Amino acid sequence: MKKIINGIIYENPILVSTLGLCGALAVTNKVENGIVMSICVLIVLLLSNTIISIIKKLVPENVKIPVFIIIIATLVTIIEILLKKYAPSLYQILGIYIPLIVVNCIILGRAISVASKEKITTSILDGLGVGLGYSLALILLSTIREVLGNNTITLMDNLSAITGYKAIYKVFPNNEIIPLNIFNKQAGAFLTLGILIALAKYIGGKHESN
């Protein structure tokens, strides 16, 4: 339990260690995309941590990184194929950011620093914690961006191909301030994440001084 909370809060991959920002910034214009992306990363992270921790004794030291990259790339390819089959419209939207999970520093970082050293259960829990931390950050980021940029929260739109129904909620019915178009654009992504990280730092700093 401690491991999981550690991954979610104290070592949050996005808000504290600021790793793997590419995908996080690119897909978070809608809550739905953020959720799907974080599920993909969570699955890959969990499986890669498990597999690497199982085979760690078989891998010689000097080919460690290439072997890990191939394992991660294989997992990502599996996710890619599944997504293409069951949710093609979502696959189109997420585009190159799904294959780019391969070079996401979080996954390789966890593989090297945790999975290749610790026991299997510890690695699985660590993967779960960090994956959930990533999801938390992505959901936070995408909710802020979508509410301010579109005045909606989209939980299921393209996903309705799988689940069968749509879920799009309007947030503030009568107001003149939002939608603010900037939050749909790239600049808004950088701005929101910058402020979120500053907030995390502020809270972290207060926590430490207590």
Add this chain to the structure above:
Amino acid sequence: MNLISLFITSVLTENIVLTKFLGLCPFFGNSKKEETALAMGLCVTLVTTLSSVITYFIYHLILVPTKTEYLSTLMFILVIASLVQLLVLIIKNKYKKLYKSLGIYLSLITTNCAVLGVVLLNINNNYNLLETIVYSLGSSIGFMLVIYVFSTIRERLEQSDIPKCFQGIPIALITASIMALIFERFKGI
């Protein structure tokens, strides 16, 4: 004419860092000094262009005829990783001085999403060989331009008085946000 506009689009209006969020790790990590920013930019340009050409041939001569396009992610990352290793070996043995200044950045490039990203974009956009070369050259020059401009801004930021919780990455992200707004204006040209 088409190629020139493709080049300008990839450098300015569709800059990979500011519009596609690729290569953010080196963008925030290695952009504290002007020289390191330029060195990193040069390494990325070299690796991206070379790997784009190689993956173009691999995709169209091996993967498409054998109908194994789904292996492309796996294949491309292998190509990039081995290319980087090869370049490190060559530079280490032949150009010792260059290795001292570029070595660390070169080996970091394997996990740089700009390289894999550009390679995948080339394939997704169905570019031919010439367009592939122009697009990857343009994107990496765009990367170099932005990372260089950003490093000069950052040197200024170091000396300014920023609230404690905004120091480091947060202020860098907000600077990037303003830069993204500026680059968006290039679309009007």
